[in-house]
Amino acid sequence: EVRLVESGGGLVQPGGSLRLSCEVSGYTFSSFWMSWVRQAPGKGLEWVANIKQDGSEKNYVDSVKGRFTISRDNAKNSLFLEMSTLSAEDTAVYFCARGPGVGYYAMDFWGQGSTVTVSS
Amino acid sequence: DIQMTQSPSSLSASVGDRITITCRASQTITYLNWYQQKPGKVPKVLIHAASSLQDGVPSRFSGSGSGTDFTLTISSLAPEDFATYYCQQSYSIPPTFGQGTKVEMK
Numbered sequence: 001e002v003r004l005v006e007s008g009g010g011l012v013q014p015g016g017s018l019r020l021s022c023e024v025s026g027y028t029f030s031s032f033w034m035s036w037v038r039q040a041p042g043k044g045l046e047w048v049a050n051i052k053q054d055g056s057e058k059n060y061v062d063s064v065k066g067r068f069t070i071s072r073d074n075a076k077n078s079l080f081l082e083m084s085t086l087s088a089e090d091t092a093v094y095f096c097a098r099g100p101g102v103g104y105y106a107m108d109f110w111g112q113g114s115t116v117t118v119s120s
Numbered sequence: 121d122i123q124m125t126q127s128p129s130s131l132s133a134s135v136g137d138r139i140t141i142t143c144r145a146s147q148t149i150t151y152l153n154w155y156q157q158k159p160g161k162v163p164k165v166l167i168h169a170a171s172s173l174q175d176g177v178p179s180r181f182s183g184s185g186s187g188t189d190f191t192l193t194i195s196s197l198a199p200e201d202f203a204t205y206y207c208q209q210s211y212s213i214p215p216t217f218g219q220g221t222k223v224e225m226k
Contacts, residue, residue: 035215037163045155045163045206047215061214062121095162101215106153106168106208113162 002026009114022096033100126218143207
């Protein structure tokens with residue numbers, strides 16, 4: 001069974017930092033691109049970033065470039081999202097998902113989400 | 121970035137109805153996916169590459185279209201289909217979603 005489990009969310013002050021993790025099981029993690037997708041309260045879905053199988057290629061949505069860093073540890077079957085200089089606009093549920101978000105196949109497996117709240 | 125526009129934003133329907141949701145891209149795209157999301161739940165992919173049914177998805181769901189105009193059709197609405205549906209272009213970075221279509225019970 002494929003499982004993606006996020007952790008690391010919480011309440012953070014504006015300007016602060018947070019690191020999300022996504023632990024994967026049930027398939028060969030190192031064989032797939034991975035993505036982060038977020039959803040602000042009551043809003044739609046927004047793709048945030050993706051990373052190639054070996055970590056050699058990363059892409060970001062413009063609104064997080066220079067503030068967020070996606071990474072992975074294939075030995076630990078884990079995906080990460082380092083977030084800094086957070087603002088209220090970053091408040092959202094953050095999902096990790098299998099797949100790059102581009103190409104023939106969709107993002108086919110998703111974690112349950114980790115809630116990030118940016119507030120003073 | 122490619123803008124994705126869905127219509128309608130919401131619709132009311134009854135069990136057994138046939139419904140169609142439209143998604144329009146701001147430029148020609150090759151790949152288009154459809155997701156279903158229920159309140160408090162994780163998005164679930166229904167269709168990839170515009171018309172390919174994801175494994176395990178009931179055949180009452182179908183997708184069609186090309187270029188800039190795409191549709192998701194549910195041939196006979198089931199009780200578990202009341203949810204919000206999102207299209208997503210997977211043609212170019214950044215992948216972008218439509219704003220969602222909420223299917224509510226009439």
